[in-house]
Amino acid sequence: MSKRTLNKVTVIRREAIPTLRSVIVDGKEHGLGLHKDFRRDPVLSQFIPDSTRLSMAWVHLEPGETLDAHEHPIETMIVMCAGQGRMFGDVTTELLEGDVVAIPRGCAHGFVGAGTHGYWALSIQFEARGLYERPDDALVSFKDESASQYEELLRRNDQYMEEHKSNAIFRFVESERVNDAAQRGRLIDTIQVWSGYFQKVIMSRMVFGRDERYLALARQHFAGEYGHDENLAASRHGKGTPVWDPLLEACSAWFASKMLSIDDAEKTVLVHLVLEGAATVFHRVAHPIMAKFNETDHFAVHDLADDGHLEMGLEVLKGLSPAAYARCLRIQKEGWDMLNALTARMAELAEAAG
Template sequence: MHVIERDDVPEITSVVVDGAPHNIGLLKDFHRNPVLQQFVPEVARLSMSWVRLLPGEELSVHQHPTKSMIIIAEGTGRTMGDATTDIRAGDIVVVPPGSLHGFVGTAPTGFWALSVQFEGAGLYEDPDNARVVFDADRLDVELVRSDNQRFMREYENNALVRMIRDLETQSPEVRNRLLDHLQTWSDAFQRVITARIVGEADGPARKLAAEHLAEEIGHNRLLADIRDGREAQWDPVIAAVASWFVDRMTTAPSVERTVLAHLVLEGSGMVFHAAGVDAFASSEYFRLHDGADAEHLEMGYRELAERRDWTPDEVRGVLRQGWQMMELLSDRIAERARAVAVVDHAG
């Protein structure tokens, strides 16, 4: 969700028709703002509705599958959900698909707004089948999903992911060094998911952990098969990150283990292995992970949806820490792989 103030839309005051200038007052075309230009489709089936919220009246946090735009016509209010921002007449609230958002009117009059959708029927066109989700438990999971998807998008720009995506441009030495350090992490990953079972006392969560281990065990041997028998390379940073994950899997609360194992480890693996499939088209290691990681990720969301022993703030904090560790780990593998090229060049 993004709020664009009226002043952020460039203005024009005159146009030229048949060579003659004509005053048009002050006009602010939405397409002259880069965010709105990208958001508003060229061709659409518009649905438009007036919305009114009195002071203190709420449209509670919800989400819907289509993009929406709220244009504040008069009065004041406040957004809720992904972003909390005061809004006033002239503001434009851009709501992407799946964004968690809601509104409350503020004193003295609340606000009137124009709600616009661009894809199919309006959100409330059929009051008995509104195209929105208000359920609190589902919203908690979707809030976590939204955060995790953002972390995954950011991870796509990690040095390691960029390197493996462009591996054909790298020297054989860089390729080998990358795989050797990746092997060190893959071996450690097996210990991480094993430690999760050791530390898990909760029945359903332990069963989930066992299913996860059964699918993952032995995958590190597939990676060894494409490395021509070279030894894995020990590194203090990789070892430290692996130790952190093992510690969390044996001492952290059950829900934290689920978040780290499925949302962080499998989420980052999904991005990484998808990038590596083309570079290692004949490798069963990358092929298996490219399909399995997405299912393992969904396991985590389903587990969260079935539990009630967590809050979004707690889980989002764990999620952030886990992704920071994965960024650190991945940056280190890329750094060690590049170190070969630096040594060769210096020599």
């Protein structure tokens, strides 16, 4: 059959195009999900003219399935046709149906299937053969993205910690309002509520953990944090007033509930990077201010310990898979969003007591 000699309209079903599921590069096998290069179908191979050298392939990743970060020596366009995915590498972002990704040569990128069904996309090259048209000589070099994704997780956390300093709770403790005994007392009342929920977080994390590496960390953290809610209450000599507020309860309970539904790495991010990270920046500011009232040693104790509690969770977050880092980045953002809502509500309740 010569090029473009079809004499009638022909439909080529996607499932009929031969599938490539993995490729070996530098002696290592890399999963591709489903990769269906149009030129591997005899009809399409004859129909697509060589003069344009346009190369197209269907690509599919199931939810959670990962295509490792890699680079191409040629430019590539990805057209998201159905479903959802996530991209990582030089750019980390969500991908939705209809998105078009332009990838210059030499740029690192990888993909993870997301949503309920993962995604189907078209991979298009304009100037050379398809990336995997010759599986034994693929136009791709895979990268070790673990280190860079770990650094991205820490970089974002530093950014979130810095942004947290603009939260309303900082404005409250650094203002004259903190000198009002009623407002200051109400702030500590709300901290008492959160402290009780934090105990539930660290206990649930330890009870429902599965991997021994993470369990050892959870036990170590639990030993350093257990009973701080009772210590706070005792240090106030019965001066505390119970607080019921639906937003305070909902935000606090969210963290405890997550210990039942996310994996061990995500729990580590939520507990150490988010909660201990937030506590580190807050108690560093609040301790010298609250110390002058001599009402509780809660702020002094946490100012001393929280920095170390953040760092103790870092080692187990190294060397995760791209899919695991994608989940960690997602729970990190959600956690900081909830934490900022929680602390802003604490400030509102304290101000309302004046």
